[in-house]
Amino acid sequence: MTELIFALVVVVLVGYLIYKKINATIALFIGGILLLYGAAFMGHTILPEDETTGSVWLDPIKSITTIFISNLGNIGMTIMVLFGFSTYMTHIGANEVTVQTLMKPLSKIKSVYVLVPVIFIVGNLLSLVVPSASSLAVLLMATLYPVLNRIGMSSLTAGAVIATTATIMPTPLGADNVIAAQTLGIDLMDYVLKYHAAISIPTLLLMTVAHYFWQKYMDKKNPNTGEIDDSKLQVLRDDLPPAYYGILPVLPLILITVFGIFITSIEIGLVEITFLSLIVTVIIELLRKRKAQPVFEDLMVFFNGMGNGLAMVVALLVAASLLVNGLQTLGIVEMLTDSVKDINGAGMILMFAFSGVTALIGLISGGGLAVFYASVGMLPDIAENVGINGAMLTIPMQLIANLVRSISPVAACIIVVCSIIKVSPIAVVKRTSVPIIVGIISTLVLSYIMFS
Numbered sequence: 001m002t003e004l005i006f007a008l009v010v011v012v013l014v015g016y017l018i019y020k021k022i023n024a025t026i027a028l029f030i031g032g033i034l035l036l037y038g039a040a041f042m043g044h045t046i047l048p049e050d051e052t053t054g055s056v057w058l059d060p061i062k063s064i065t066t067i068f069i070s071n072l073g074n075i076g077m078t079i080m081v082l083f084g085f086s087t088y089m090t091h092i093g094a095n096e097v098t099v100q101t102l103m104k105p106l107s108k109i110k111s112v113y114v115l116v117p118v119i120f121i122v123g124n125l126l127s128l129v130v131p132s133a134s135s136l137a138v139l140l141m142a143t144l145y146p147v148l149n150r151i152g153m154s155s156l157t158a159g160a161v162i163a164t165t166a167t168i169m170p171t172p173l174g175a176d177n178v179i180a181a182q183t184l185g186i187d188l189m190d191y192v193l194k195y196h197a198a199i200s201i202p203t204l205l206l207m208t209v210a211h212y213f214w215q216k217y218m219d220k221k222n223p224n225t226g227e228i229d230d231s232k233l234q235v236l237r238d239d240l241p242p243a244y245y246g247i248l249p250v251l252p253l254i255l256i257t258v259f260g261i262f263i264t265s266i267e268i269g270l271v272e273i274t275f276l277s278l279i280v281t282v283i284i285e286l287l288r289k290r291k292a293q294p295v296f297e298d299l300m301v302f303f304n305g306m307g308n309g310l311a312m313v314v315a316l317l318v319a320a321s322l323l324v325n326g327l328q329t330l331g332i333v334e335m336l337t338d339s340v341k342d343i344n345g346a347g348m349i350l351m352f353a354f355s356g357v358t359a360l361i362g363l364i365s366g367g368g369l370a371v372f373y374a375s376v377g378m379l380p381d382i383a384e385n386v387g388i389n390g391a392m393l394t395i396p397m398q399l400i401a402n403l404v405r406s407i408s409p410v411a412a413c414i415i416v417v418c419s420i421i422k423v424s425p426i427a428v429v430k431r432t433s434v435p436i437i438v439g440i441i442s443t444l445v446l447s448y449i450m451f452s
Helices: 002-019 024-041 059-071 074-091 094-108 112-126 133-143 145-150 155-163 175-184 188-221 243-262 270-289 292-329 332-340 346-365 369-376 379-386 391-407 412-421 425-451
Strands: none
Touching (some): 002 292, 002 332, 059 292, 074 243, 133 155, 175 188, 188 425, 346 369, 369 391
16 A cells, blocks of 8 residues: 555656656656655565666666666667658758648649538648647648638638648558557557557548538637738758658658558668668658759768757656555555456456546647556556456547647647637637547547457
8 A cells, every 4th residue: 555655646646747847758757766766665575686787776777777778779769760751851952852742632622611620631631741739730830721721711710720730641651650559569560550540440431521520610600800921931951951851751651551551572661761761861851952962961960860869759758667666566566456456347448548648648748659658568457367458448548638738828829829829728719629539539539349
């Protein structure tokens, strides 16, 4: 009981720190260290005998080293390489070319409300190229929003659709998918196609329908009051590369699909595929610019992007693993599973519990991925002990962590939209709320039906 009370206090403290805008990585690190030292004080073994430092008070520090090393392996390298590639694509203008290429056909559609579902679907497709919700919102508000405004779409409708574009597209290039697949011990492409897509695609279709009717209803009920703020629009580049550069950001996705489905005799991982795509891009840059020095100088952006991936995701994953390690050392995970495994509907209870915490923290902090990263490591063991499919816990948490961002007034994508159309975050959230709630309910129901 003492361990449980102590763990609850630490977890509440972590939640409070995140609520107070303390960086989630720092908050999770603090929580993990407190749990491990609390476990040491209560007489629990921190490290196995063959790994211990010889001092129970130094073992928590060595745990940090051990977790860093384990996470800097395949999963950490994958995340850093993907971050580096995306950063490089943005730097050379390829991402913007892709966005503008996909957006050109939309200007031919004159029906305002037909455009609502079309923009939502195309925007989610673009999240494959620009995975950051805030970056995609900035780009779409700069390129697409003025066009939508001119053809008569209300500012709030356009802003709401743009704010919900980067949500739950099934992609092997997503860091959360890489982490979930490895944690569950499932091949990445199998996880994306057989697990994630089975829930996310129907959910996105239901959200598309909800967007259409909800925005139409809200426009009739409340005439639009949003106005565009030109001063906050991103200045578009006038030095974009040729149109064929638009294929480069999605080249890793194309190659992983080809090797994963059609050329199965060749075993090649996502890291190798991304490096191959990078080499192809560099060769194209050399042929186009005919100068090696500027091309190789630009290439450093890739490695700087890898550093951002380490700081933004891998460090967060390490901090989350440290927190989970502390909970496991205290016996909290075993206590949790023992308390519910004999209850009818234990899987549903756990699914709602983990998803509910994810949604709550996501609303408060502007994103629920920190909670997902903090919990995903212990979900397979919990699922196995309770006798349910691990995907029943993992998929809802992962999808809701991404969905809830679009109904949080403090989320970056919401702030970007509301600052440009000069309305309050709550006004935008009202417009995103129904489609996102439909998405959350759909995720929970489909996950229970598919994986229970």
